[in-house]
Amino acid sequence: MDNNKPIGIFDSGIGGTSIWSEIHQLLPDEKTIYLADSKNAPYGQKSKAEIIALSCKNTEFLLDMDCKLIVVACNTATTNAIQELRAKYKVPFIGIEPAIKPAATHSKTQTIGILATQGTLNSELFNKNVEKFHNTKIVEQVGHGFVQLIEKGEINSPEMTTLLKSYLTPMIEANIDYLVLGCSHYPYLIPQIKKILPAHIQIIDSGEAAARQTQNVLKKKVGLSNLKNREPLFYTNSDPKVLSEILGNQYEVIEKNF
Template sequence: MQNDQAIGIFDSGIGGTSIWSAIHQLLPNEKTIYLADSINAPYGQKSKEEIIALSIKNTEFLLALNCKLIVIACNTATTNAIKELRTLYNVPFIGIEPAIKPAVTKSKTQIIGILATQGTLNSELFHNTTEKYHDTKIIEQVGHGLVQLIEKGDIDSNEMTQLLHSYLDPMIEANIDCLVLGCSHYPYLIPQIRMILPAHIQIIDSGAAVAKQTQKVLREIVGFAPENLSLPIFYTNTNPKVLNEILEGKYKVEYQSF
């Protein structure tokens, strides 16, 4: 089954490009359209109703571009809005959730840390997931300020280093052996985080799992693209400078008011 329509991907900003990258690497023939709602970042501090409204707006933007499936490359939007989106629209949605199950499976101390937004940690979906793992101690930490610094391009700043130490040092003292990155922005902090964590602590994110699920949905429901020579398209509703830098200037980034 073939389908040459694009895969639509949206996030509250530039962070979901870490998910886009995993999808593009696994499925290089697929046309992709990425939507960065940076003007409203971060979603993690907004109410459930606001997150749903923004997710609807993003979905309709991508559907207007004839996307065949939509990847919600945002933990907060997934955990707060995917149920509503699946009810409203007749298109497959793929969400992203903190990779708790892989961390629990890999943990030897049965103590894991999760760094995520307030919106993700407060969500019903996250609560239901963690309830399944009574034998594992899960240390939750809200990453206040991290998304804002990433959106400004201040990934390697002293402020970022200080924030990460304040969030990670207590987890290290609590003897975690796995750290789950519960926000699609956070993989861009892995070099910084790796310098702080002891070598034995594994860092786990959801990019590869989302890419594999996308492949599965294409195979079983939507259809793969034939050989595709078109480049990915990226839209942002703020200054494209940081998004261009994250993408290393390799792809077209368009400003779009939405």
């Protein structure tokens, strides 16, 4: 396999750029192609069959772009479709899941909160992971409305603040000391979340772990790129403005129907 082929990354929208950013920071010499399926966001309210079909569509787009490895930068797609993707395609896949283990392991109150989509919280893979930590109380909350607001660029809107307060207040009252963000869109809410949570509550997301796993799999199975300073590519099937803005208007975003 050609080491210099790109890494493909897909998400239900712009949220997976939080994962892309960690990968790009750790592996700056790797060419990356990011695919935002914003037209079909959010995945969290779709059936398992729909999520698998969309994940296959996204994978085939990235394989057509000659990607050597694919990162499923979406918790809902990972927990519902990654087994099917690995069975169907030969390319290595990296998935992301809510980081329950570090939160449960380090919790002093033995109570942690998880903010995720309905699709993730309902998935078999997520619930198998939860069962491993039966000594920890896990307060689950679906982030209804978050993805839609983020996709519209309304991260700091009054509506977002109201939603966050309504979801986080019961978790604070339940005495959580860790909050796990179980959706790749949610790291963009961390500045807002920190204004609401007491200072002792730690926030955990999956971005850094996904980047390290990508690096490990490349080293073991594929090989690292030998080329330097290659510009990433970004594709979306929706209005490119919000994706461009969340990237700091540093990169061209290509609108493409897929």
